[in-house]
Amino acid sequence: MTTTPDRRALLRSMFDAAIAAAQPARCLPPHLPQPPKGRTIVIGAGKASAEMARAFEQHWSGPVEGLVVTRYGYEVPCERIEIVQAAHPVPDAAGLQATERIRALVSGLTEDDLVIALISGGGSALLVGPAPGLTLQDKQAVNKALLASGASISEMNCVRRHLSAVKGGRLAAACHPARVLTLLISDVPGDNPMDIASGPTVGDPTTRADALAIVDRYRIEVPAAVREWLAREESESVKPDDPRLQRCETRIVTAPQIALEAAAAVAREAGVTPYILGDSLEGEARDVGKVLAGIARQVAVHGQPFQTPCVLLTGGETTVTLRGQGRGGRNVECLLSMAVALDGLPGVHALAGDTDGVDGAEEIAGAVCTPDTLARAWAQGINPRKSLDDNDGHGFFQALGDSVVTGPTLTNVNDFRAIVIDAPARG
Structure with missing residues (x-):
C-alpha cells in the first residue's frame, strides 16, 4: 500500500523557505x-x-x-x-x-x-x-x-x-x-x-x-x-x-530569484523536481492563473514539457483590475482563477502568496488550492466563478480553511507561486 504525499505540507515548506532566504539578517551583512x-x-x-x-x-x-x-x-x-x-x-x-x-x-x-x-x-x-x-x-x-x-x-x-x-x-x-x-x-x-x-x-x-x-x-x-x-x-x-x-x-x-531557488532546494529534498519558470511574471492575475493552469494540465496529462512529480515555481507581480466588491488580493485572485481553469484536475496542488505576509489589504499571505477545492466550495454553496468575478479570493479560500497566514514576515520579495504536479491524470 502506498501513501499519498502531503502536498500541502510541501507547499508550505517551500513558501517558508522562500521567505527565510530573503531575511535581512541573512542577506544584508555582507554588503x-x-x-x-x-x-x-x-x-x-x-x-x-x-x-x-x-x-x-x-x-x-x-x-x-x-x-x-x-x-x-x-x-x-x-x-x-x-x-x-x-x-x-x-x-x-x-x-x-x-x-x-x-x-x-x-x-x-x-x-x-x-x-x-x-x-x-x-x-x-x-x-x-x-x-x-x-x-x-x-x-x-x-x-x-x-x-x-x-x-x-x-x-x-x-x-x-x-x-x-x-x-x-x-x-x-x-x-x-x-x-x-x-x-x-x-x-x-x-x-x-x-x-x-x-x-x-x-x-x-x-x-x-x-x-x-x-x-x-x-x-x-x-x-x-x-x-x-x-x-x-x-x-x-x-x-x-x-x-x-x-x-x-x-x-x-x-531578490525573488533567490527565494525561488531556496524553494527549489526544499522540493529536491522531498524528491520532487523543481522548475523555475520565471521570477518576473506580470499581467492580470486571473490571466496568469489561466496560463499556469494550462501549463500544469499539459504536464499532468501529457508529461510535457516535464515529467511528474515536479513543481513549477514562479514569482513576479501580477495586477488586479477591480470589478467586484469582494475581499481580494492578486495572489488569491491568481490562485482562484487557476483552480477554476483546472476544474478539479487530479494530482495538482498549488500555493500562491505574497512573501511580505499581506496579499492585498488583508493580513493573509495567500492560499492553497487542491484537486477538491471546487467540490468543497460547491458543497458549501459557494460558486467559484462568482467569487472570481467579485474579486473575492480571500472570502473564497477562507471559507474553505485554505488561507495561508504567516503574520509579518519582515521581508518582501514579491509574489510566490508553486504548483506541485503528481502522476498524470487518466481518462
Missing part, C-alpha cells in the same frame, strides 16, 4: 561598507526596512543614527535607529511626518558623511512627500486609483515618482555631497532599482510625459492639482546623470 570619517546616518522605507535596520545595527562597528519607516505591525526593536510605523498601501499622516523627518535628517551633510538607505517593497506608500502644490489627500486619491486601475507596478511607480518630493532620486539628491549606499530588497519584476519603492535614491530616466501617458492610458481619475503639477517642468524627477548622484551606489541584497 556593509567600512565606517566613514564623518557621521553614519541610516534612513529607509519599506516592509522589510525595520528588520534591515536591526540587521545593520547588529553588524555595524561604528556610531550610527537614523530613522526608517515601515508598515504597521512590522516594527522590530532597534537601539540606535528609530523605527516609525505608517500605512500601506495607501499612505497616511504618519508616513508623511516620518518622511519630513528623514529629509531633515539628511540635510546639511558633508563629504565625510555616509548615508545608508535601506529600501524594500512597500516604500512607495510609506515614504510619502507630496510634490509642491499637492496634498496627502491628493496622493491618497492617486494611490487608490492606481491600485484599482490594472496598471503594472512599473507604470504605477512612474506616476508616483513624478508626484513626489522624495522619490525618483530626489532623496539622494538631498543627501549631497554625502556618500549614499542604497541596500535594496527587490520586490519588483526585473529588479530595477528605480521601481523598488519608486526609487528615492536612484536616478529616473522616465519623464513627466510618461507619467501623464499612463494616467491617460488607464483613464485614471486624478485631482486637478496633479495634472497641473505634471504640466510643469519642475515635476521632472532627478535623472541618472545628475551630478548630485555621483557618489551614490546601489546594491540589491536579495
Whole structure:
C-alpha cells in the first residue's frame, strides 16, 4: 500500500523557505561598507526596512543614527535607529511626518558623511512627500486609483515618482555631497532599482510625459492639482546623470530569484523536481492563473514539457483590475482563477502568496488550492466563478480553511507561486 504525499505540507515548506532566504539578517551583512570619517546616518522605507535596520545595527562597528519607516505591525526593536510605523498601501499622516523627518535628517551633510538607505517593497506608500502644490489627500486619491486601475507596478511607480518630493532620486539628491549606499530588497519584476519603492535614491530616466501617458492610458481619475503639477517642468524627477548622484551606489541584497531557488532546494529534498519558470511574471492575475493552469494540465496529462512529480515555481507581480466588491488580493485572485481553469484536475496542488505576509489589504499571505477545492466550495454553496468575478479570493479560500497566514514576515520579495504536479491524470 502506498501513501499519498502531503502536498500541502510541501507547499508550505517551500513558501517558508522562500521567505527565510530573503531575511535581512541573512542577506544584508555582507554588503556593509567600512565606517566613514564623518557621521553614519541610516534612513529607509519599506516592509522589510525595520528588520534591515536591526540587521545593520547588529553588524555595524561604528556610531550610527537614523530613522526608517515601515508598515504597521512590522516594527522590530532597534537601539540606535528609530523605527516609525505608517500605512500601506495607501499612505497616511504618519508616513508623511516620518518622511519630513528623514529629509531633515539628511540635510546639511558633508563629504565625510555616509548615508545608508535601506529600501524594500512597500516604500512607495510609506515614504510619502507630496510634490509642491499637492496634498496627502491628493496622493491618497492617486494611490487608490492606481491600485484599482490594472496598471503594472512599473507604470504605477512612474506616476508616483513624478508626484513626489522624495522619490525618483530626489532623496539622494538631498543627501549631497554625502556618500549614499542604497541596500535594496527587490520586490519588483526585473529588479530595477528605480521601481523598488519608486526609487528615492536612484536616478529616473522616465519623464513627466510618461507619467501623464499612463494616467491617460488607464483613464485614471486624478485631482486637478496633479495634472497641473505634471504640466510643469519642475515635476521632472532627478535623472541618472545628475551630478548630485555621483557618489551614490546601489546594491540589491536579495531578490525573488533567490527565494525561488531556496524553494527549489526544499522540493529536491522531498524528491520532487523543481522548475523555475520565471521570477518576473506580470499581467492580470486571473490571466496568469489561466496560463499556469494550462501549463500544469499539459504536464499532468501529457508529461510535457516535464515529467511528474515536479513543481513549477514562479514569482513576479501580477495586477488586479477591480470589478467586484469582494475581499481580494492578486495572489488569491491568481490562485482562484487557476483552480477554476483546472476544474478539479487530479494530482495538482498549488500555493500562491505574497512573501511580505499581506496579499492585498488583508493580513493573509495567500492560499492553497487542491484537486477538491471546487467540490468543497460547491458543497458549501459557494460558486467559484462568482467569487472570481467579485474579486473575492480571500472570502473564497477562507471559507474553505485554505488561507495561508504567516503574520509579518519582515521581508518582501514579491509574489510566490508553486504548483506541485503528481502522476498524470487518466481518462
